[in-house]
């Protein structure tokens with residue numbers, strides 16, 4: 001195996017094979033134990049209809065149900081965070097039906113994002129924010145909405161980052177990358193699907209094609225199209241399997257370019273970037 005591949009696998013904590021039932025138990029326990037240790041009242045998470053938030057949402061709901069049964073009041077607020085009308089709203093509703101969250105709210109980010117864009121144009125004498133940059137603003141407004149709910153109700157913000165996203169830095173810094181607790185870390189994408197399947201999610205939810213869905217111009221653009229790498233390739237790489245040199249180089253190039261996203265802001269005491 002390539003030396004950098006071994007180092008990346010260790011950092012991402014991905015195992016070549018997993019026992020889905022044991023992973024579900026371990027992650028529900030982690031949510032419960034951390035909630036108790038942090039003296040918070042539960043969790044908040046945006047539900048998009050994608051596999052990551054469907055799994056993290058169901059784990060959070062199981063954690064609060066167990067805590068309630070054990071005599072500790074806990075809450076889970078699932079947030080729909082559409083930008084205006086989401087093109088695959090039906091899938092998001094199917095995800096909520098599967099998660100069965102204790103509380104479910106909708107915060108439409110349309111007004112906040114468009115208001116931001118308008119004020120930006122006024123400030124800059126008419127500069128237009130690119131669709132790509134606006135996509136990152138959408139992700140950061142979603143983060144702000146989750147922290148607003150968390151701040152009001154003493155809840156931890158769940159993040160859905162895991163090995164297959166972290167390795168390529170395929171998230172918005174302080175957007176979906178901004179969270180308090182990461183119950184999916186250590187998994188790759190196919191393992192996320194394995195856990196969802198073990199929890200009884202429908203084939204449609206388990207097989208949902210990953211999309212960041214951040215662009216006005218290309219609704220539902222697939223992650224694989226933007227990345228130019230497939231999740232199967234990323235998953236194979238993270239399981240220590242052989243992938244072509246070209247694929248390994250693409251993954252490693254993204255990994256090295258996005259190190260700043262996987263750490264705290266660089267300070268004069270850091271040397272990792274040298």
Ligand SMILES: Nc1ncnc2c1ncn2[C@@H]1O[C@H](COP(=O)(O)OP(=O)(O)OC[C@H]2O[C@@H]([n+]3cccc(C(=O)O)c3)[C@H](O)[C@@H]2O)[C@@H](O)[C@H]1O
Pocket residue numbers: 136139165169170171172173174175176211212213214223226260266
């Ligand atoms: N070397 C460096 N050291 C320290 N900071 C550095 C830096 N280079 C850039 N930066 C900072 O980082 C910023 C760029 O990072 P960032 O704002 O994240 O922006 P960026 O990485 O350019 O874009 C985010 C990517 O993540 C994808 N994404 C986002 C959200 C969700 C999902 C999903 O899968 O659902 C995917 C999105 O499609 C896009 O490809 C720069 O504007 C700068 O502030």
Ligand SMILES: Nc1ncnc2c1ncn2[C@@H]1O[C@H](COP(=O)(O)OP(=O)(O)OP(=O)(O)O)[C@@H](O)[C@H]1O
Pocket residue numbers: 045046047048049050051052053054079080081082083086142160165176208209210211212213
């Ligand atoms: N439209 C949305 N409504 C609510 N939350 C969202 C929305 N879009 C993104 N999010 C939040 O941002 C996180 C990151 O998005 P990401 O696309 O990586 O995950 P996903 O949609 O759950 O799964 P997938 O990666 O398979 O599409 C989501 O897990 C979710 O918590």
Ligand SMILES: [Mg+2]
Pocket residue numbers: 048050210211212213
């Ligand atoms: Mg998505």
